[in-house]
Amino acid sequence: MCQKVSDLVTMDSIPEHELSRLEALARTDQPLEMLIERRKNGEPLQYIEGTAAFGPLELRVDDRVLIPRPETEGLFEIASRMVRHPEVILDLCTGSGALALALKNEFPGTSVFATDISEDAIDVALANRHATGLDIYLAVGDLFDPLPASLLGEVDLVVANPPYVSDVDFLTLPEDVQREPKVALVSGPTGLEVIQRIGVSVAEWLRPGGVVICEIGESQGVAASICFTDLPAVVRQDIVGRDRYVVAVKP
Ligand SMILES: C[S@@+](CC[C@H](N)C(=O)[O-])C[C@H]1O[C@@H](n2cnc3c(N)ncnc32)[C@H](O)[C@@H]1O
Incomplete structure (x- = not known):
């Protein structure tokens, strides 16, 4: 029946x-x-639909990538307000390509470089690059490793939404969130491991006046800001007032 x-x-x-x-x-x-x-x-709705909205874009998503979140759209909005006419943008931990593609859409004249350690994620980002027609450079590898050395000291904006959940906190996440790739969520025992590695290296890639914006967990504000060892980092909040971003401008 x-x-x-x-x-x-x-x-x-x-x-x-x-x-x-x-x-x-x-x-x-x-x-x-x-x-x-x-x-x-427990399968996330966006995986079933195969798409997720991010800013002005409709992106393909599946279980190879994190579903882009409203907090990360907040990062995109802060970035769009902070930089004018950027020439070079880096998106570390790009996943579906959400930030890189939205920034290329916002600043069409910019060269956008995006990396991810997951080959699967880069495959999804490539599909999104093709579907949107936005010409960004994508590479598989650890954080800054796949980037050409010619970009050292030349970057106007670095954005990153790295994994920032600890091993233990992962076990407390809702079932549908645990269905997303673990490499996209968990960074290690403290949750700060990847942020820390971005924090110690990012200054050498920025030009003077260049900006870095990194998404963080809401309880990580103080600990994450001191990871940015060579930059005057501040913590910024999302629209509901939670600590969500570390922002720094290279002097
Ligand atoms: C929280 S997801 C963010 C995805 C996307 N930027 C977004 O906001 O929707 C983190 C991404 O970082 C990648 N990742 C984890 N460790 C990495 C590393 N050491 N280097 C580069 N990418 C890494 C994961 O594969 C995952 O795609």
Whole structure:
């Protein structure tokens, strides 16, 4: 017997707004029941849909990348306000390419370089580069390693949303967040390991007056800002007042 949508809602307690998005996706080869089952099993809605909005862009996402978050859109907005006519931008830990592509869209004349340690993530970013037609440079590797040495001291803006969850805190994350790649979330025992490595190296890549903006966990403000050893770093808040970004301008 064919089930009615209202029966499925009651059975699976999927919020109404999610249910209407799943209904819009349902097709003969992907019936609504199957989509509801996937969601019920903890698969994030954006992975089921295969897309996520980021600023003005609609990006492809799947379980190879972190789903871009509103906090990271906040980072993009701060960056867009802080720099004028940048020539060179770096996006470390690019994942789906969200920040790199949004910044290229905002500043079309800029050369944007983006790296990620995950080959899978770079494959998704390449698909997004193709789909958006935004011409950014993408490379697999550890933080600054894949970048040409010619960029040392030449960069106007470095952005990064690195993994910043500790091993222990990972276990407390909601089930659907734990379905995202662990390498995108967890940096090690303290959660600060990747931020620290960005903090000690970033100054040599920036030109004088260049800006770095790094997303952090809400309890990491003080600890993260002192990782930026050669720069006068300050902590900035997101729209609901949580410590979310370390920002520094190279003197
Ligand atoms: C929190 S996700 C951010 C993804 C994307 N920038 C965003 O905001 O949606 C962190 C990303 O960092 C990458 N990553 C982790 N360790 C890295 C490293 N040492 N060097 C470069 N990328 C790294 C992960 O593969 C993941 O794609």
